[in-house]
Amino acid sequence: MADTRPTASIEAVESGLAAQGYIASRQIATAVYLSQQIEKPILVEGPAGVGKTELAKAIAAWRGLKMIRLQCYEGLDEAKALYEWKYAKQLLYTQILKDKLGEVLGGAQTLAAALDQLHTFGDVFFSKEFVEPRPLLQALEQPAGCVLLIDEIDKSDAEFESLLLEILSDFQVTIPELGTVSAVAPPTVILTSNSERDLGDALKRRCLHLHIGFPEQKLEERIVESRVPGISQTLRKQMVGFIHEIRTLDLKKLPSVSEAIDWARVLVLLQASELDHEIVKDTLNVLLKYEADIEAATPQISSFIAKASRQGVFS
């Protein structure tokens, strides 16, 4: 079985992911645990940068499984996601076998006899040999199981969703010429979505639905702690507090966990021991990705820092 390291309990999931540097909230851990127990994919929704893709990576690293990633985009189709026939190889083989044709036909005298002969070889070119597996098929073929990450499913077309349904519910695909390919070991499937488009009910129904929002302050501190080990406790408290204040603003793009981690790295790199107006102003572009957002946040810096440090004192 795929479970090289069994997901014995929710706590085991939590600590296992933590060992990979992924601090999971209890709800995330429950989702991972359940997806293992009842063999269902997880559909992860939430704003960009809160660790949706990271979750898949962490699961793969923790359980020692290969991760296969399918990045979705508009126009993604069967040939790129599932499998393709190796036309060139098929052509090449026909060319090579041309000379053998006489033998194959075995001296059939009439056209009908020759055709009959050919029919017995008919399916050779549409066999496993000539299938080029794409990520989805690859995932099913992994003997030890794997983590299949279908990233940003909301970017793909609605038709593509329907293509996924068979895989998601039964871990199998049907290739018309070959028949049904079932998973050797059911992969752990993680789908991520930024809710750019509403996903179909059929897809949602096949998945556990997990929403990852911005983490609570305590949790985010732990995440930063695990990702940026060199950061001092005061600075960590202050910066996370500051980010939480920023998130209350009405911005185009709110800073998420990945930005928080980047910022923490930058602050450590600049050897800051605590937040002050200067350093925040200089590094705000790490946190905010739009000029308008930076402008909106700049006047608030001082008061946010004050608030953040006050929180630090009381907690």
Add this chain to the structure above:
Amino acid sequence: MRENLHRFFRAARGAGVRVSPAESIDAMRAVAQVGFADRDILRDTFLLTLAKTQDEKRALGECFDLFFSQPEPQQKSTEQSMTDDNSEQGSNPSADEHGDTAGAAANENTPNENTPNDVGPLAQMLLSQDRSAISTAIANASGAASLPDIRYFTQRGIFQTRILDAMGIQRLRDDIDDLTTRNPGLAERLQEALNGLRGTVRDAVSQALLLYGREEAENLRNEILRNAPLARIEPRQVEQMRALIRRIARRLRERYSKPRKRQRRGHLDVRRTLRRNAAWGGVPFLTAWKRKHRDRPKIVALCDVSGSVARVSDFFLLLIHSLHEVVDDVRSFAFSGHLMEVSDILESKTPEEAMKEIMSKVGFGSSDYGNSFADFEDNWMSAITPQTTVIVLGDARSNNLDPRADILRRIGERSKRLVWLNPEGRMVWGFGDSEMPRYATFCTVVRQCATAQQLERAVSDIVATYQ
């Protein structure tokens, strides 16, 4: 426990979470894995398996808290009577006062422990003040009356009566009648207890309605709202109406924003096909198809916001603007005596603020169609192209002023379609100061539009012509 789970699923459906049988099976499998011991994990499990959107998660979370705060029906009613306890204690002092002034002696004559044997079981139960027995009785009676089947708020009375009947209220009433002459003090206490009991049962029924009835109640309400005349919506229903209109807009959006690749393919384009396949000696390997030309939807909406039709146009503007994702070229104008463009107001503000501002600027006057049409022709006639659908919403009552039907004719000639939606019934068109028949000759379509349903159909038709 399985029974309890099913009841929870039903409650979840009531809360607006769509739980299909397959999902409930998933949830049960999941629950089998995590067990019932940890309530938080159980809650997360349900949120993961049943809810498919953030809204559903919130609704389900609330439903879970409501449901599992009292896991067993018996306990639920205990809780109920506990809360009722407080209210009874609140009313007790008054009863005591009453006793003090009127019949202190009678009160002393019938001490609590001395419950007479000639009254029915319910009376005895009430007199002995055995809370747990009472709540068990309520729970049993609720079961007998199949309380979880409650769907509509109108059923509350029926279920209360059924539960009280099942508990033997008839006998209790007889007892009270008996006692009023023989033992007025006791009768009074019983009456008091009965009132308390009624309260408890009412609460239990209300909670059951909250758990099991929400969805159906909402559907019924929406159905009523859908067919209610927009102009006569009561203030308390306005918010519900807005929500309904938004839902209608969402449905229209879903219906019409689907990809339409297939429909676009028309006949075989012979010329292009031949040219494309010249390399194969004209054997048509690649086919080229004529594409059906489709106009991008453009809508110009002229809304009468004068007093008589203000509310209808309110909802209409709301719908038009919720539809923005299907129709990205909408310009809205509002008029009563004069006409002004309100597209920006509608787009930049919340619907409520926008409506308020529009009303304060142009609303509630007496309507002057001629003048407003003239305003439109002077300033915005260029907004109309041969692809535009012009929608006029109004009752065509111009207070006997010059209707300027000639401008409407020019608008009709410039545009693809001219649709007039009139909130008045056909019967009164042309009577009084209604200019409808005169305007109607220049319109492509004239329809009555007095309810949300008619509004939905009208807009649906307009969008469909562009598909």
